[in-house]
Amino acid sequence: MNAKRLLHIVLPLSGIALVGLVWLVASQSVPDLPSPLRTWEESKLYLLKPLEKRGEMDQGIVLLAYYSLVRVSKGFLLGILLGTPLGLLLGMSKTLHRMFDPIIQILRPISPLAWLPLGLVIFRKSEPAALFAIAICSMWPTVINGAAGVRAIPQDYWNVARVLRLSPFRTFTKVVIPATLPYIFTGYRLSLGIAWLVIVASEMLTGTPGVGGFLWQEYNSLIYAHILLATITIGVIGFALDRLMGMAETRLRVT
Known part of the structure; x- marks a missing residue:
């Protein structure tokens, strides 16, 4: 293993160790913040038995993550099925671009916390409302x-x-699609990251089983170690999704 590859391993591990040290120090001065060791002790059941189902929210962390990922996959797929042809049409037609660009710029920054209640009004159920958001x-x-x-x-x-x-x-098939594919995949990567953020907020608001729903329940129960477990899980899954899409994007650019 050469020095460059070693740095790729050592530097991230050093960063994780530094964050862990800051967490440990902070837990000494903030009474309600569990230390890394206490977080492990109080949360290890969810990690050591990741597929065990004990109740609606009292489930292994892999099961909770699975529920969230299924919802994200459905909503993300729906989003790119709508967004891909719309983006190509706007790019090919200056008239359509001028017509709809102001609307897109108005709708784009609206928070999922605003879209979700509208989805509940339209669909009257939490699951389709979450997919809509x-x-x-x-x-x-x-x-x-x-x-x-x-x-x-x-x-x-x-x-x-x-x-x-x-x-x-x-x-369209021989010129437009091949030339725009790298741009589209970059959009997919960004869209997937946003989809993962939205599902956490949606589950927290609707109380549906998943990582976000689990986090909100544990917050209401004042079990802070489980809040940290859910937060770390959200971050790790988000990191993994981004890396997978990044690998697909790189492979596409090479080919």
Whole structure:
């Protein structure tokens, strides 16, 4: 193992150790903040028996994460199914872009905490309301990146398509899609991160089983070690999802 690879391992581990040390010191001065050891002692049942189901919220951490990931997958898929064609259309048509860009810029910064009550009004059930909030919050990076990808296509590509007399459909499949795919995947990566943020907030508000619902229940029960367990789990899963999408994006750019 060369020095460069060793640094890639040592530096992140050093950062984790430093954060753990800060956590330990902070727990000495904040009475309600559990130390790392106390957090492990009070939460190890959820980690050592990750698939055990003892109640609606009293379940292993893997089961809770699974519920959240299933909801995220559904909402994220719905978001990119809506966002991908919309982004490509806005990129290909200046008229549509001028028409809808102000609306997108107004809707894009709205918090999931605002969309979720609207979803509950429309669907009257927490599950479809959560999917609605995930989809509508996560679709905007895909829309924006898709449109930017189309606008970034070199003019030479369009000229070649005209010279070859490609039909609009073949121009779309042979020119637009291949040229914009890296941009679209960057949008997917950003959208997935937003989807994961939204599901946690949605579960906290609706009290549905999942990591967010578990976190909110433990907060109401004043079990602070479990709050830290849920928080760390949210961060680790978010990190893993981002890395997986990053690997897919890198592989796409190479090919």
